[in-house]
Amino acid sequence: xxxxxxxxxLDSAATSLTPDRVVEAMSLYxxxxxxxxxxxxxxxxxxxxxxxxxxxxxxxxxxxxxxxEVIFTHNTTDGINLVAWGMDWRAGDRILTTLxxxxxxxxxxxxxxxxxxxxxxxxxxxxxxxxxxxxxxGPLARGNVKLVAVTAxxxxxxxxxxxxxxxxxxxxxxxxxxxxxAQAAPHVPWDLSVVKPDFFVMSAHKAxxxxxxxxxxxxxxxxxxxxxxxxxxGIVNDVDLETYAFCPPPACYEAGTYDVAxxxxxxxxxxxxxxxxxxxxxRHDRALGRRLNAGLRATGGVTVLGPDCxxxxxxxxxxxxxxxxxxxxASLYDGFAGIAVRSGHHCALPLIxxxxxxxxxxxxxxxxxxxxxxxxxxxxxxxxxxxxxST
Amino acid sequence: MKxxxxxxxxxxxxxxxxxxFYGERGDYEVxxxxxxxxxxxxxxxxxxxxxxxxxxxxxxxxxFQDPEGTEYTLYPDGRLIIEGLKPGSPAxxxxxxxxxxxxxxxx
Numbered sequence: 001x002x003x004x005x006x007x008x009x010l011d012s013a014a015t016s017l018t019p020d021r022v023v024e025a026m027s028l029y030x031x032x033x034x035x036x037x038x039x040x041x042x043x044x045x046x047x048x049x050x051x052x053x054x055x056x057x058x059x060x061x062x063x064x065x066x067x068x069e070v071i072f073t074h075n076t077t078d079g080i081n082l083v084a085w086g087m088d089w090r091a092g093d094r095i096l097t098t099l100x101x102x103x104x105x106x107x108x109x110x111x112x113x114x115x116x117x118x119x120x121x122x123x124x125x126x127x128x129x130x131x132x133x134x135x136x137x138g139p140l141a142r143g144n145v146k147l148v149a150v151t152a153x154x155x156x157x158x159x160x161x162x163x164x165x166x167x168x169x170x171x172x173x174x175x176x177x178x179x180x181x182a183q184a185a186p187h188v189p190w191d192l193s194v195v196k197p198d199f200f201v202m203s204a205h206k207a208x209x210x211x212x213x214x215x216x217x218x219x220x221x222x223x224x225x226x227x228x229x230x231x232x233x234g235i236v237n238d239v240d241l242e243t244y245a246f247c248p249p250p251a252c253y254e255a256g257t258y259d260v261a262x263x264x265x266x267x268x269x270x271x272x273x274x275x276x277x278x279x280x281x282x283r284h285d286r287a288l289g290r291r292l293n294a295g296l297r298a299t300g301g302v303t304v305l306g307p308d309c310x311x312x313x314x315x316x317x318x319x320x321x322x323x324x325x326x327x328x329x330a331s332l333y334d335g336f337a338g339i340a341v342r343s344g345h346h347c348a349l350p351l352i353x354x355x356x357x358x359x360x361x362x363x364x365x366x367x368x369x370x371x372x373x374x375x376x377x378x379x380x381x382x383x384x385x386x387x388x389x390s391t
Numbered sequence: 392m393k394x395x396x397x398x399x400x401x402x403x404x405x406x407x408x409x410x411x412f413y414g415e416r417g418d419y420e421v422x423x424x425x426x427x428x429x430x431x432x433x434x435x436x437x438x439x440x441x442x443x444x445x446x447x448x449x450x451x452x453x454x455f456q457d458p459e460g461t462e463y464t465l466y467p468d469g470r471l472i473i474e475g476l477k478p479g480s481p482a483x484x485x486x487x488x489x490x491x492x493x494x495x496x497x498x
Contacts, residue, residue, distance in 0.1 A: 335466050335470075
């Protein structure tokens with residue numbers, strides 16, 4: 001999986017490692033097929049098309065939805081932007097989102113507010129540090145909410161958001177719901193036929209897949225309310241010099257040549273997760289998360305951001321050292337122990353400012369390939385750094 | 392950004408990366424395309440002799456600060472973290488790195 005096998009990789013909230021099997025699946029496509037999908041009559045082209053449609057079914061199986069609700073994108077950011085710029089907005093429409101959001105699920109709505117006159121309301125954490133479903137009640141009751149765009153898990157603190165309950169309440173109030181599952185999709189089981197969001201986005205590269213691929217789920221019943229955001233080849237039934245007619249979804253949302261290898265790799269990553277079992281993946285996430293959070297919170301000179309989730313702590317959390325800046329700390333983890341962690345504001349500046357650490361934090365995030373020994377090694381180095389000892 | 396450089400007669404490429412930052416503070420990482428094998432102990436002594444504040448000095452890392460308050464973390468492979476410059480000043484990071492690592496930009 002890694003050429004540098006001594007590396008302790010604890011930056012999976014940014015991007016997961018890529019299993020050999022995923023790389024081999026992608027390589028096999030280029031080595032044996034290589035043709036474009038949906039574009040030719042010859043056998044290699046048909047095999048490429050089959051690879052894309054087979055992958056779509058894998059995704060549908062993973063998230064328990066219909067294959068024609070699965071749209072291949074470049075990543076989570078891309079999926080959110082397709083929704084932001086593909087819906088028909090009117091001045092006075094309201095969008096609810098939260099302070100937990102990654103910039104990907106915040107900047108499009110800010111720009112939309114500035115360009116179209118929609119209203120944007122940011123739901124803040126409660127006094128205990130959680131985003132609750134109750135916090136949406138008042139804003140929903142005020143009416144005209146067109147979209148609730150909410151992350152399922154903070155990419156900074158790892159704290160989960162009750163998106164199932166929020167979705168139910170939002171839809172009861174007549175609002176549509178977009179779930180940003182960039183962080184949560186790789187870690188917990190999903191059944192979109194039960195949760196019933198209108199939109200759901202995730203990235204392949206956080207779920208054992210390659211960089212540059214993602215999924216936008218668009219619930220079948222509302223697909224007529226999302227205009228294709230990218231126009232070009234492969235999305236139309238008819239074109240003349242005055243007008244055009246779109247293909248039915250999902251093809252109408254997938255203009256241009258498919259990244260077939262990326263899509264094959266995305267599906268292979270999800271297959272591996274299904275073979276492990278998402279229940280087991282979630283259990284492992286919690287077990288490592290408990291160890292990480294308890295260890296960090298017990299370390300003097302270290303402050304962990306966000307609420308203590310105790311036994312439910314996911315294996316992603318951010319913290320700061322007293323007297324040691326985040327970038328320097330992250331470089332020392334690497335320099336002394338070969339531990340890869342993230343430093344900075346994690347593309348979530350409003351949340352980082354809310355916690356009072358705008359200069360950045362260290363974020364540690366584990367995944368299915370990490371174990372207790374790696375977490376313990378990380379905690380040991382953390383204690384050394386907190387004491388001011390670098391060696 | 393990147394540039395061709397020369398270090399002790401060796402041709403190499405040096406990269407400068409702006410790290411995420413906030414407000415008036417810009418942080419950078421400068422790194423060469425190959426390990427430089429720096430002997431950090433005499434380098435640390437040199438910075439101390441210049442009157443710079445050396446927070447930590449050893450064969451694996453040196454951490455020091457120049458009189459303007461810019462902080463540096465240097466590893467034997469030549470990776471240099473520069474913290475506390477103005478945002479949007481990669482050219483300044485480049486100049487600082489040249490002075491500290493002793494490489495010469497050739498293109």
